Amino acid sequence: GQQVMQIPQYQHVQEGEDFTTYCNSSTTLSNIQWYKQRPGGHPVFLIQLVKSGEVKKQKRLTFQFGEAKKNSSLHITATQTTDVGTYFCAGPGRRSGGGADGLTFGKGTHLIIQP
Amino acid sequence: DTGVSQNPRHKITKRGQNVTFRCDPISEHNRLYWYRQTLGQGPEFLTYFQNEAQLEKSRLLSDRFSAERPKGSFSTLEIQRTEQGDSAMYLCASSLVWTGGYYEQYFGPGTRLTVT
Numbered sequence: 001g002q003q004v005m006q007i008p009q010y011q012h013v014q015e016g017e018d019f020t021t022y023c024n025s026s027t028t029l030s031n032i033q034w035y036k037q038r039p040g041g042h043p044v045f046l047i048q049l050v051k052s053g054e055v056k057k058q059k060r061l062t063f064q065f066g067e068a069k070k071n072s073s074l075h076i077t078a079t080q081t082t083d084v085g086t087y088f089c090a091g092p093g094r095r096s097g098g099g100a101d102g103l104t105f106g107k108g109t110h111l112i113i114q115p
Numbered sequence: 116d117t118g119v120s121q122n123p124r125h126k127i128t129k130r131g132q133n134v135t136f137r138c139d140p141i142s143e144h145n146r147l148y149w150y151r152q153t154l155g156q157g158p159e160f161l162t163y164f165q166n167e168a169q170l171e172k173s174r175l176l177s178d179r180f181s182a183e184r185p186k187g188s189f190s191t192l193e194i195q196r197t198e199q200g201d202s203a204m205y206l207c208a209s210s211l212v213w214t215g216g217y218y219e220q221y222f223g224p225g226t227r228l229t230v231t
Contacts, residue, residue: 033219033220035222041224042206042222042223042224042225043158043206043208043222044222045219045220045221048218048219088157088158090157093160093171102148102150102160102161102162102163102171102173103148103158103160103220104160105157105158105159106157107155107156107157108156108157
């Protein structure tokens with residue numbers, strides 16, 4: 001079945017440093033979504049990428065979707081303590097098309113920020 | 116609060132007992148999903164509904180698990196004869212679906228199940 005892998009599993013950074021997490025799928029994805037989960041919280045949607053090579057920015061966050069639509073990355077510039085949490089990428093399940101399936105999540109990257 | 120709600124938030128049960136969880140999605144959402152999350156892992160897909168129809172089940176959903184969405188609004192997830200391996204956070208999510216598009220899922224706070 002489809003697998004979604006994320007690295008690194010944990011990332012410790014000093015506040016103000018940059019952070020990047022990488023996501024790789026075993027299959028081509030119709031789209032990829034990114035979620036953030038704060039400690040003790042539930043996943044919260046950040047963004048969705050659909051097009052090959054797509055790049056989207058949200059303030060200090062930059063998301064990329066690979067040309068082959070099998071990998072993605074999230075880069076945070078100048079991390080702040082509010083960025084603490086686990087960042088998950090997720091792709092639709094076996095069925096192709098309109099993103100209507102249950103998502104397959106990676107294991108996430110835990111971002112720990114030292115002030 | 117018009118977000119996704121789940122009840123109860125915590126459930127402690129003894130092995131072999133049955134438990135039922137409830138999820139109330141965002142009112143205008145026609146898709147409802149159930150996921151399971153264990154410590155240090157990402158959510159694992161269990162099943163989803165479009166309106167009242169259950170369209171997909173994961174292989175993780177053994178015969179002891181059953182989910183319903185009788186009127187296309189709230190949903191219940193029942194686990195029969197619970198086992199210690201069922202201990203996890205059970206997350207519900209809802210979304211809209213529209214032809215030709217993709218959409219995000221809105222997650223509820225989850226029900227944390229502990230089987231002793």
